[in-house]
Amino acid sequence: MRSMALALLALVACQRSDKPAVIAPTGVVIAPRGELIAPAATDPLPAHGFVTLDTSLKARRRAVPAEVVLRAYLGWFGGLAPREAFLRARGNDLFDQWSYYLAALGLPDHHVDAPRVSQSNTVMLATMGRMGEALCIRSIERDLRTRTTPLADRVIFAFEPVVGPDRAAFASRFDVLHRTFLGYPATLAPTTRTERFFALYRAVAARHRGGRLTADETAWAAVCTALVQHPEAWLY
Amino acid sequence: MRRRDALKMLAGGAAALATRPAWSGGSSPADEFFIFVHAGGGWDVTLWADPRTERRGLIEPATASNTDTTGLKYWKHAGGSFEPLTSRTGLRLGPGIGSLYDLRERLTVINGIAMNTVSHEDGTTFSTTGRHRAGGAISESSIDVLIANELGTSQLMPLVAVKFPSAFVGERLDRRVVPLRVGSVDALTRSFARSSEYLHNEDREDITVLLTEEAHDLAIESTHPAVFEQLKSQHAALPKLLSGDFAKAFRAPQLQAAYPQFEYRGYQGASNVAAAFAIEAIKRNIVRCVGFSLGGFDTHGANQRQHALQLQELFGTIAGMVKLLDVTPHPTRRGAKLSDHTHILVVSEFCRTPQLNPNGGRDHYPNNSSLVISPRFRPGPFGATDLEQLLPTDAGEFADGRRPIAPPDVLATFLGAFGIDPRRYMRDGEVVKALLV
Numbered sequence: 227m228r229s230m231a232l233a234l235l236a237l238v239a240c241q242r243s244d245k246p247a248v249i250a251p252t253g254v255v256i257a258p259r260g261e262l263i264a265p266a267a268t269d270p271l272p273a274h275g276f277v278t279l280d281t282s283l284k285a286r287r288r289a290v291p292a293e294v295v296l297r298a299y300l301g302w303f304g305g306l307a308p309r310e311a312f313l314r315a316r317g318n319d320l321f322d323q324w325s326y327y328l329a330a331l332g333l334p335d336h337h338v339d340a341p342r343v344s345q346s347n348t349v350m351l352a353t354m355g356r357m358g359e360a361l362c363i364r365s366i367e368r369d370l371r372t373r374t375t376p377l378a379d380r381v382i383f384a385f386e387p388v389v390g391p392d393r394a395a396f397a398s399r400f401d402v403l404h405r406t407f408l409g410y411p412a413t414l415a416p417t418t419r420t421e422r423f424f425a426l427y428r429a430v431a432a433r434h435r436g437g438r439l440t441a442d443e444t445a446w447a448a449v450c451t452a453l454v455q456h457p458e459a460w461l462y
Numbered sequence: 463m464r465r466r467d468a469l470k471m472l473a474g475g476a477a478a479l480a481t482r483p484a485w486s487g488g489s490s491p492a493d494e495f496f497i498f499v500h501a502g503g504g505w506d507v508t509l510w511a512d513p514r515t516e517r518r519g520l521i522e523p524a525t526a527s528n529t530d531t532t533g534l535k536y537w538k539h540a541g542g543s544f545e546p547l548t549s550r551t552g553l554r555l556g557p558g559i560g561s562l563y564d565l566r567e568r569l570t571v572i573n574g575i576a577m578n579t580v581s582h583e584d585g586t587t588f589s590t591t592g593r594h595r596a597g598g599a600i601s602e603s604s605i606d607v608l609i610a611n612e613l614g615t616s617q618l619m620p621l622v623a624v625k626f627p628s629a630f631v632g633e634r635l636d637r638r639v640v641p642l643r644v645g646s647v648d649a650l651t652r653s654f655a656r657s658s659e660y661l662h663n664e665d666r667e668d669i670t671v672l673l674t675e676e677a678h679d680l681a682i683e684s685t686h687p688a689v690f691e692q693l694k695s696q697h698a699a700l701p702k703l704l705s706g707d708f709a710k711a712f713r714a715p716q717l718q719a720a721y722p723q724f725e726y727r728g729y730q731g732a733s734n735v736a737a738a739f740a741i742e743a744i745k746r747n748i749v750r751c752v753g754f755s756l757g758g759f760d761t762h763g764a765n766q767r768q769h770a771l772q773l774q775e776l777f778g779t780i781a782g783m784v785k786l787l788d789v790t791p792h793p794t795r796r797g798a799k800l801s802d803h804t805h806i807l808v809v810s811e812f813c814r815t816p817q818l819n820p821n822g823g824r825d826h827y828p829n830n831s832s833l834v835i836s837p838r839f840r841p842g843p844f845g846a847t848d849l850e851q852l853l854p855t856d857a858g859e860f861a862d863g864r865r866p867i868a869p870p871d872v873l874a875t876f877l878g879a880f881g882i883d884p885r886r887y888m889r890d891g892e893v894v895k896a897l898l899v
Contacts, residue, residue, distance in 0.1 A: 319657040329645035330653045337645070345630055345640040348619070348696045352703065353653040355666075363660050417679040426672050430665045438659055448661060452669045457677040457693045 290460060292332035292343070295354060299454065302406060303361045304381040315360035318438075327353050346460065355455050362450035366443050382406060382450060387442055390431070396424050400449065407453040423449050492613045493794050494803050494880065495744045497783065498606045498753035500626055501776055501810040503760030504585065504826055506558070508816065509770045510777070511831035512573045512847055513556035515543035519850020521816040524556075528822060530767045534774060535560055551842035558773030562781040567841055570834040570897065574845035574854035576866040577812045580826035582760070585811025586627045589830065592870030592891050602888060604629040605807065605873045606751045610639040612882050614750025618702055622650070622743065624736040626753025637692030638699075641753075646732070647739045648714045655709040666704050673697040702748075711746075712739060723782045728775045729768070730756045737779045741786050744800060747793035759810065762823040769814075769824075780808060784835060805836035807876060809869075816852040829854055832872050838879040840899050860892050867894065 290298075300306045306314065308324060315321035328335040330353045332343035343350065362382070369375055369383035377384060384406075385399045397412065397420050404412035404419075412420050431445035439447065453459070508514040514523045523543040531537040531544075537557040538545040547555040549566035562569070579585050584595045590604040603611075606621055607630050614620035620639045621628065628641035644650045656666065677694035681687035702708070710716065714735045718726050721738035728734070736754035743749040756776050761769045787801035795803065809832050814824035829852055845857040845867045854866030870891025874884035878893035 318659045319655070320660075322652070326649055326652050329643060330649045335645050343641075343643055345637070346692065346696065347640040347642050348699050348703065349642045349644060349650060349653050351693075351696050352700060355700070356653060356656065359656070359661060359666075416683055417676060419676065422672050422675065426668050429668050430661070433662060433664060444660060444665075448665050448669060451661070452672055455669075455673055455697075457673065457680055457690055460693065461689060 292350070295460065296331070298459065299354070299357060299361065302382070302454065303365060311357075311361065314364050315357065320360035320363060321357060327357075351455065355451070358454035359447070359451045362447050362454065363439070365450065366439060366447050370443055370446070371439070383446060387446065389442055391427075391442075393420075393424055396420075396427060399446075400424070400427075403450060403453055407450075408456060408458050423452065426452060492616060492750075493792070494613060494805060495749070495800065496606065496609050496613075496751040497740050497744075497804065497806045498590075498626055498751065499776075499780065499806065499808040500586065500590070500753070500755040501759050501808065502586075502625075502755045502757030503810070504582070504812045504814055505759045505773060505776075505810040505831075506761070506766070506769050506824055507573070507813040507829070507831040508852070509556040509558035510773050511555065511571045511833070512813075512852070513544070513546040513554055514816065514852070515541060515546060519816075521850065521852060522818050524770065528767065528818060529770050531557075531770070534558075534770055536563055537770070549842075553843050556770070558770045558777065560774030560777045560781070562777035562784075565781055565784055565835070568784070568835055570836070570839040570841055570844065572832045572834070572844045572867060572872055572897070574847045574857060574866050575830040575832060575872065576854040576868045577828040577830045578868075580812055580828055582811055582826075585826075585830075587629070588869050589809040589811055589832075590627050590869075590873075591629055591631075592868075592873045592888050600629045600631055602629070603631045603635060605876060606753045607635065607639055607641060608877060608882070608887050609880070610641075610751045611635045611887075612877075613880065614639060617750040618699055618748040619743070620749070621751045621753070622739075622749055623753045624650075624739065625733075625755040625757075627755065628753055633688075637688065638695045640692070640696075646714075647712060647717065647735045648732075650739075651709045651712045651714075654703045656704060663704060667701045670697050670700045670704070708748075712742065717742060721782075721786070723786070724779055725775055729758055729772045730775060730779070733757070734779050737783050741783060741790070744787075744804065745790055745793060761814070762819065762825055763821040764823065766814075766818070766823040780806065780833075780835070802837055805838065805876075805879075806834065807836075808833040809872075813852070827852065830869075834876070834897075836879065838899060839897055844894070844897055858894070858896070 300308065300311055312321060312324055330349045332350050334342045365382040369380040370387055382403065385402050388395050391399065400420055400423055401412045427445040427449055430448040431441040434441045434444040509524055514521045516523060525543055526539060534557045536547055536559065544557050547559065547563055551567055553566060553569060553571055555563060577585055577588060579588055579594060587595050587600050591600060591602045593601040604627065606623065606626065606628050610621040615636045615638050619642055621641045623641040623643040624647055625645060628643055630640050674694050674697040677690045677697060681690035681694060684690055714732060717735050717738040721741065724734045724737050726732055726734055733756055740752035740754065743752060756779065758772055759769065784801060787804050788799060790800040792798040792800050792803055810830065813827050813829050813831065815827045819825055829847055846855050847853055848855050856864040857867040858864065870888060871894055874888055874891030875894045875897050877884045879898055884891055884893065
C-alpha cells in the first residue's frame with residue numbers, strides 16, 4: 227500500500243514538473259525544483275507462491291525392442307554370447323533352446339513367417355521371466371555357492387551374503403543388485419521398493435529349508451528374478 | 463402385470479428398436495468366443511467355395527489329370543471335372559470342402575471378394591484388417607484384436623494368435639489385448655513352464671504381485687502411464703498361467719491325445735494342434751479369441767495336384783472344431799452349448815488363377831472367398847464372380863454405389879454382428895445386413 231502511495235506521488239510530481247528528476251553522482255535524487263529526496267531502503271519484493279518445477283520425462287515411455295532386452299540380459303549376466311547364455315541356463319528344466327522362443331520373445335521368426343512383435347505381451351514377459359530366473363539361479367551358483375569366487379569377479383551378487391539379513395543388511399546388498407539392473411541407487415527409487423523386495427526376500431526365505439540352494443540363496447534368486455523383469459528395465 | 467406396466471415395457475422395447483443402429487446385428491455379451499483361421503498361401507476357391515467344372519474363358523477346371531483325387535471324400539467325376547455339391551441354403555461347393563460338407567446348412571460362404579492385390583503380405587493384411595498395407599506398414603488392427611478389445615478384456619488371455627497375422631495398431635486399444643503371438647502352441651506352454659527345483663510357484667506368485675504393484679505405482683507417477691499399465695495387467699495375468707496346470711494341459715502331446723479327431727500327420731502336421739488348443743482354451747474359458755494359420759496353399763507348381771486334399775484337411779479341422787463345440791457345454795451359460803456362442807471366420811489372402819500355369823500350378827489372383835460359421839450369420843452364399851474370368855461381380859448397393867464386396871465389408875459385418883460399430887475402428891467397410899440373421 228505504502229509503495230503504491232509513493233508511486234502515485236511520484237507520478238503526480240512527474241506530471242506537475244516541467245523537467246525530469248536527475249540523479250546526482252552521490253546517488254541522491256535531485257527533484258526538478260531543486261529539493262533533495264533522501265534515499266530510502268526499498269521494500270522487499272512481494273513473496274510469490276512456491277513454484278513446482280515438473281522435471282518428469284515428457285516423452286512417452288516405450289517398451290524396448292526384444293533385442294534390447296535380450297542384449298541387456300546377456301550384458302548383465304557377464305557379457306554372454308547368446309549360445310553361452312542358453313548353455314549356462316539349461317539343465318534342471320530351467321531353460322532350453324532359444325529357437326523355441328523366437329516368436330514368443332517378439333523376435334521375427336522366419337521359420338514360421340512371424341514378424342517382429344511391436345508390443346510386450348504376457349507370453350513375452352513369461353519367456354523373459356523364465357530366462358531371467360534361470361540366469362539368476364546360475365549366477366547364485368557361480369557367485370555365492372562357489373565360495374572361492376573373489377568379490378571382484380562376481381557378476382551379479384557382488385557382496386558377501388549374510389544369513390537372515392535384517393533390513394539394513396538387506397538394503398545395502400539389494401542396492402548392489404538395483405544398481406546393476408536398474409542403473410541407479412535403490413534409495414532414489416520412486417516407491418517403497420526396498421521394503422517390497424525385503425518382504426519378498428523374507429517370504430521366499432521362510433518357504434525354503436534345504437534343497438539345491440539355501441533359504442537365503444533362494445531368496446536372493448527371487449529378488450534377482452524380480453529385478454530383471456522390473457517394469458523400469460523394460461522401458462526407455 | 464398391470465396394464466400400465468405392460469404398456470411401458472412395450473413402449474421401451476419400441477424405443478430400443480427405433481434407436482438400434484442400422485449396422486447392429488444384435489447385442490454383444492462378453493461370453494461369446496471367436497476362432498479365426500487363416501489359410502496361408504492363397505487358396506483355390508474353384509475347389510471349394512466357387513466351383514468351376516467347365517472350361518470357359520480363362521477357366522481351366524480341376525480334372526482327374528491335374529488333381530490328385532484319391533482320398534478326396536466328395537470328388538465325383540462328371541463331364542471331365544467334378545460334380546459340385548449343393549446345399550438347401552443355395553450353396554454350390556467343390557470337393558475340397560471335405561467333411562465340412564456335413565455341416566453345409568450352417569455355412570455362410572462369401573464369394574467374389576475384391577482383393578485388388580496379389581501380394582501375400584498385402585492380401586493377408588487386407589483380409590484381416592480391411593486396409594491395404596501403406597508402404598509396407600499395417601494401418602489398422604486386425605479383426606481378432608478388435609473383437610478382443612470389445613469383448614475380451616476380462617479374459618485371462620484375450621487373444622492368442624498361433625501364427626495368425628494379428629495386428630495391434632493404434633493408441634485407443636486396451637493393452638490387455640496385445641496378441642499373444644507364438645509360432646506354435648508348444649512355444650506358448652514352454653514359456654509358461656518353470657523348473658520346480660529352485661523357486662516354487664508361491665515364490666513366483668509373490669514376484670508377480672510385487673511387479674504388478676511396482677508397475678501400478680510407476681503408472682500413477684508417470685505422465686504417460688499406458689505402458690506401465692500394460693505391464694501391470696500382463697504381470698497380473700501371469701500367476702494363473704504359471705501356477706495352474708496350464709502348461710501341462712496345453713502341451714502338444716496332451717492336446718493330441720485329448721483331441722484325436724484332428725489330423726496331426728497330414729499336410730499341416732502338428733499345426734493342427736492349434737485347433738485342439740482353441741477348443742481346450744475355450745472350454746476352460748481362459749481365452750476370448752484364438753487365431754491360427756494353416757499354410758501350404760501357395761501351389762504354383764506340381765503341388766497344385768494336392769491342393770484339394772489340403773483344403774479337405776483344412777475344412778476337416780474346422781468341421782472337427784464345430785462338431786466338438788456342438789457337444790461341449792458353455793463354460794458359463796447353463797444349458798447352452800458352445801457352438802451357439804462360438805463364431806468362426808476363415809480367410810485367405812487371395813485365390814489362385816483360374817488357368818493352370820505351364821508347371822501345372824495356379825498363381826495369385828485378385829479374387830477371394832471367406833467362410834463364416836456363426837449363429838449370427840445367415841447360412842448360404844453371398845457375392846459372386848463372373849463365369850469366364852473368376853473376377854468379382856457387383857454384390858449389391860453400397861454407400862459408394864454398386865460394387866463387389868471387399869474385405870473391409872466382410873470385417874465390418876463381422877463386427878456389426880456383435881453390435882460393435884465398425885466406424886470406431888475401421889476407415890472402410892459397410893455392414894452387409896443381408897449376411898446377418
